[in-house]
Amino acid sequence: MEPLRVAVVGAGYWGPNLIRNFQSCPDTDLRLVCDADRSRAERAVGRYSTVRVTDAFDEVLADGAVEAVAIATPARTHLDLAMACLESGRHVLVEKPLATTVADGRKLIDAAAEHGVALMCDHTYCYTPAVRKIRELTLSGALGDIQYVDSVRINLGLVQRDIDVLWDLAPHDLSILDVILPPGREPLAVAAHGADPIGAGRTCVGYLTLPLRGGAIAHAHVNWLSPTKIRTMIVGGSERTLVWDDLSPTQRISVYDRGVDLREDAVSGDQRHQALVSYRMGDMTAPALGEGEALREVVGEFAAAAREGRRPLTDGHAGLRVLRILEAASESLRLGGATVPLNGWLDGADH
C-alpha cells in the first residue's frame, strides 16, 4: 500500500509531535508543514529536513499530492480549516477538541460523510497501551459491571488564554471514558463545579460528575494549579477494579481482585444486612504493557482508515460525544453546578 501523503497544519505545541510521527510511520509520507508563522514551521522540521514548509494554508489545499491533512491549530480555527480540507476531498485528523460547539462538530461530520473521506479526532490517550488494555478489560467483562470511574489529571498547567481547565484537560478524560465504557454505561448527565481562585478569568480547578446509565458514576478532577502532577484513573468493577497510574515508571496498570459483594437476598432485611456483605481480598495483577508511542498509533490508524475507507476508532462522532459533555459542563458551571442532562447521547447520528 502506498504511504498516505499528508500535510500538517499548525507547528506550535502539538504539531512537532505529529510531524515526528508522520515521518517515522512507514504508512505515511509527510509532504508539507504549514504554520502562519513560517519560522515556527521551519523550527519544527529542523535544519536537516527535506520536508517543505509554508505559511500559506492555500498552498496545502493547492497541492494535489496532499491526500490528508492533520490540523493542530487552536480550537476556534478547527471548523474553517477542517471544512476546507474535507470539502477539497482530503482526509482530516483534528486535534481535540473537534470544534468549539456541538453544532460545528456536526457540520464537520456531515461534510466528511458527504465527501466520503475520513474524519478523525486525535484522542491520543485512547491509543496508549494502557487505555487499550483498559478497554480490553472493560469490554470483555473481565472487570464485571462497571461501578465507578474516578479520574484525576492535575499539574501545574499552562493557564490557557481562551479556554478553561475543563475544555483544556477534561477532553482527555472524556475521550478515554468514551472508549472504555461498555454499552449500557453511557453518561446521562453532567454536573460541573469549579473555581478560579487566582483571578485568571476562567475556571482553573474543575470537577465533573457524570451519572452513568445503570447507577454507576464517573468523576474527573482537572486542575491547572497543582504543583504535583497526578494522572490516575480508577475503574471500579463488580469483579475487579483497575487502577491506572500514568506516571508510574514501572507499574501503570494494577488490577485488583478485591471488592465488596452483596448477596441477592441482602437487601430485603436490614437485620441480616451486615452478614450478607462480603469482602474479597484477592491478589493484584499488573499486566505487561507494550511500550509504543500513542501518537505513532494515531497516525497509523489515520492512514489505515483513510486507505481502507473505514471509520477510525476515534472518529468525528467520538469527538462530538466529548464536545457534547463539554458544552453541558459549561452550562452546568453557569448554573452553579446544576446537573445538566445529556439528551441525545445515544441518537442514531452519533453511533
Add this chain to the structure above:
Amino acid sequence: MEPLRVAVVGAGYWGPNLIRNFQSCPDTDLRLVCDADRSRAERAVGRYSTVRVTDAFDEVLADGAVEAVAIATPARTHLDLAMACLESGRHVLVEKPLATTVADGRKLIDAAAEHGVALMCDHTYCYTPAVRKIRELTLSGALGDIQYVDSVRINLGLVQRDIDVLWDLAPHDLSILDVILPPGREPLAVAAHGADPIGAGRTCVGYLTLPLRGGAIAHAHVNWLSPTKIRTMIVGGSERTLVWDDLSPTQRISVYDRGVDLREDAVSGDQRHQALVSYRMGDMTAPALGEGEALREVVGEFAAAAREGRRPLTDGHAGLRVLRILEAASESLRLGGATVPLNGWLDGADH
C-alpha cells in the same frame, strides 16, 4: 494535677483504642469500661487488667468517682448517652459524628454550657502531627491565600448498616477542614454527588464540593469500594501548596514552593494575558513531623480542657459545624446534586 477519672462507654471498633490511650496517658485514670455486651468490654481490657467492666450504663452514672465519660457507641445513641452524662455533671468526649442531627448537636452543646462541663468531639485526625503542621502553615500564612483543598479518602471500607459513606468517612475531611481553613475561607454551601452501584441501599461512592468564602473551593472524594487505599489532601495556596499523603511511610507532608502567579494588571487586557501569568518552580520541602499517636493527644486535650475549665480544640461547636455540612450534603444528594447553602455557618453560637 490529679489524673482525670474516666469511663469508656462502648468497646466495639473504636473503644479499645480509647481504652489503651486512657491507660497510657498520665493525666487520665481509667476506672470503668461499659458495653451492652459485657464480654466485649472484657475482651477490650484483656485478661490481665485491673480495670472494672460493666454492661450497665447506669453503673457509669452511679459511680461517683467517674468525672468524665468517653462515648464510642453508634451515632444514634450519642444524644441520650451524652446528655445523661452531661446532666450528671460529667465531662464528655463523643465519637464523631457528634449526633445524628444539627438539632441534637445543639442540645448537647447547650447542656454542656449549662452544666459547666467540657464537651469534646473526637476528631482524631485534627490531633495528628500532620494536621497540626498543616494548621500551623495555613493559619500562619505560610501557604499564602488558600485557593483550593482537595481530599481523597478511599479504600475497601466496611459498608455500614445505618449510615452512608458521606456520614462515615467525610467527617474526617470536614473536621480537618474545620481546623485548617483560615478565617475568611469558611464553606458557604455544599453539593453532594454519589452512587450506590452495588445496591447496598446507601451511597457507597461520594463526592462533596464546598465553595469557600473568597472564591476558593474544597472537594472530598470518599469511597467504600476502592481496593486501593488512598488518603491524600492537597491544600493549594497562593504562595505554597501542601500535599499530605497520610499513608506514606516516610514523607507525609510535602510543601511545594511552586505555583501560578497572576500580576495585578493581567486581567485588564486580554492581549497581554499570557505574558502576565508566571510560574514559580521552586524547591519542595518535607518538614520533619513528630511521631505521637493522635488519640493520645485527644485524651490529653480532653483531660486538660476538663481540668482547666476551657473549651477543647475540637469542642461541640466544631462537631456541630461538621454535622451541619453532613446534613446539607444529605439534602443535596436528595436534590440530585443541587448546591445547598450553609446558612448560619458563622452565627454567634458556633464560634
Add this chain to the structure above:
Amino acid sequence: MEPLRVAVVGAGYWGPNLIRNFQSCPDTDLRLVCDADRSRAERAVGRYSTVRVTDAFDEVLADGAVEAVAIATPARTHLDLAMACLESGRHVLVEKPLATTVADGRKLIDAAAEHGVALMCDHTYCYTPAVRKIRELTLSGALGDIQYVDSVRINLGLVQRDIDVLWDLAPHDLSILDVILPPGREPLAVAAHGADPIGAGRTCVGYLTLPLRGGAIAHAHVNWLSPTKIRTMIVGGSERTLVWDDLSPTQRISVYDRGVDLREDAVSGDQRHQALVSYRMGDMTAPALGEGEALREVVGEFAAAAREGRRPLTDGHAGLRVLRILEAASESLRLGGATVPLNGWLDGADH
C-alpha cells in the same frame, strides 16, 4: 491445652512487645516480668496490670509455675540467663542473636537437647506474612532456581554501644535467608565490607556478600546512617523474581513473571549467543497477604513447640547458622574483605 506459663526477662526495647503478645495469645499465660531495673518492668506492664514484676532473676527460676522463659536482654547475657533456664527445665525463647559466639550457641543447643526442652530463637521476620509467602514460593519451586538474593536494610538506626551494624541488623537478613533458601542453595562463604565514617568505633555501614551453593549469590546492605528507611529484598529466580518492600503500605510482595532465559545450546557458540538469550516480559502479581503481627506468631509457635515437644521453625540450630555467618563476617572485616568459608554449614549437628 493449658496455656504455657511464661516469664519475660528484659523489659527494655523488645521486652514490652513480647509482654504484649504473650498477653494477647490464648496459648500463653504471662506470670512474671523481670528486669534488673524494676521500674522498667513496671512501666512495661503498665498501671493497670495484674502481672507480677521483679528485679531478681532468681525469682524467675524459683517460681515453680513458670514453664518457659523469654529472654530479651543484651546478647552478652544470653548464655548465662538462657543456660540457667534450660538447666532448670524451662523452655527458652531467646532474642537474636542466640549468643555472642558459635561456641556459646552450641552450648545452649546441647543443654536444650539434654534437658528435653524447646530452645527457640526469636527470628521475628521469619513469622511475617511476607516471609512466609516468600518461603512458600521458594520452597515450592514457583520462582524456579534461586539465582540471587539482594537485601537492603537501612535507616537512621541507633548506633549500638557494644555491637556493630552487621551484628545489629544483618541477623534479620540472615535469618530470613535461612528459612527461604531451598536445599542446594546454602551459603558457602561470606565477604564483609564496611566503614565507620563517623568515628563511632565500629562499622556503621556494612555489606555482606554470600556465594551460595550452585552459583547463586546473596548480598545484604545494612546501614545505620541512612536518613531514608529502606527494607527491600529481591529474590531472583529462573522462573519468577520476587520483590519484597516491607515498608510499602499496600504492596509488600510483587512477583514478576519476567526474566532472562538462556537456551541450553547458547553457551557453545559465541556467534549465536545473542540470539539464544531471550527475555520474558510477563505480568506481575502481588499476592494478598494476611495482616497478623509476626511476634504473635512467634509466641504461638513457641507455645506450640513447647507443648508438642517438637522443634520450633526457628530453633537453636537456626540461631547457630546465623551466628556462624556473623562470626565469619567479623573475621572477613578484620581481613579487609577477604572471603571467609563457612565450613561445616551443613554438618549433621546443625540440621
Add this chain to the structure above:
Amino acid sequence: MEPLRVAVVGAGYWGPNLIRNFQSCPDTDLRLVCDADRSRAERAVGRYSTVRVTDAFDEVLADGAVEAVAIATPARTHLDLAMACLESGRHVLVEKPLATTVADGRKLIDAAAEHGVALMCDHTYCYTPAVRKIRELTLSGALGDIQYVDSVRINLGLVQRDIDVLWDLAPHDLSILDVILPPGREPLAVAAHGADPIGAGRTCVGYLTLPLRGGAIAHAHVNWLSPTKIRTMIVGGSERTLVWDDLSPTQRISVYDRGVDLREDAVSGDQRHQALVSYRMGDMTAPALGEGEALREVVGEFAAAAREGRRPLTDGHAGLRVLRILEAASESLRLGGATVPLNGWLDGADH
C-alpha cells in the same frame, strides 16, 4: 562562533541519540553518519534527512570539512577509530568506556595532547540536571564530609556478548563518582563480587566496593537480571544526606537534614558513649531541577571544548580513571573478591 562540523561513527544503539542531539544543537553541524551497515545509518537519519551517510570510515577521514568525530561503536573498536581521528587532527567524543584497557586509554590521551585536539568521554549521566546538582552540593560542602555513597543500577538488561555487567553498567556509577567526590575522597581500592547464575559465560549480577580516602566507602550494585528497574544513589554526608532516585517522575533528588552526630569526646570513654551520639531529625528538601536532555549538554560541552581549546568536564583522564577501576574490578573478580588497590589513582598524568 561557527558550528562545529561533526561526523557520527556508529548508528547502532546509542548513535541515533547522538545524531538527534547534534542536529538540535545550534553549536554543531552534522555532516556525515557512518556505519559499517549502511542501511542502519540510513535508518538513523530517517527518510527526510539531508545528512549524508556512508559505510566507509575512510570517507569520514577524507572529508576535509569534518572537524570532529563522535564514536559510538563497540568498545573494542574505540582505540583504532579514535586514534585515526585524533591523528588526523579531529576532536573526538568517545562512548564509554574510553577503551578496553588502561594502556589503550593512555594512548588516546597522549595522541589528543600531541595533536592539540579535544578528547572527551561521553559520560552522559554527568550532564544530567541531577548529577550537576549533586556535584554542586558535594563540592560546595553543603552535605558536609562525604561518608558513604551507595548506588543501585539494576533492571532487565540486555546480556551483552562481549562484556560483563560491571563493564556494561558500572561505568555510569564510576563516572558519576568521578565528578561528585570531593578532593580527599578518592577511591583507594576496589573489591568486586559477582555471579553468573544463568550460565551466560560472564558476570550478570555484580557488586563493587570502593574504600575511599578518609574512611568513607562507595558501593555499587549492578544487575542485568532484575525485573524491576531501580536507579538510586545515596550520598551520605556528615551534614546532610542526598538520595537520588533517577526514575522518580516527580522527585529525583531529596536532601535530608537528618543524621547521626558524634561529639568529639565521645570516643574516649565507652561508658559515656551512648549519650554522646545524637540524632538530627530535620526537614527534607527536594531542589527544583532543570529538564534539559543530558546528551544535549554533552554535545554542547564537546563543541565548546573544541572551539575554546580547553579540556571538557569528562575528558580522557576521566575516562581513564573509570577504566582503571574497571580493570581492577575484573582482577578482583578473578581473585575471588580480593581487594585490589588503585595505585596511581592520583598520579600527575591523570589530573
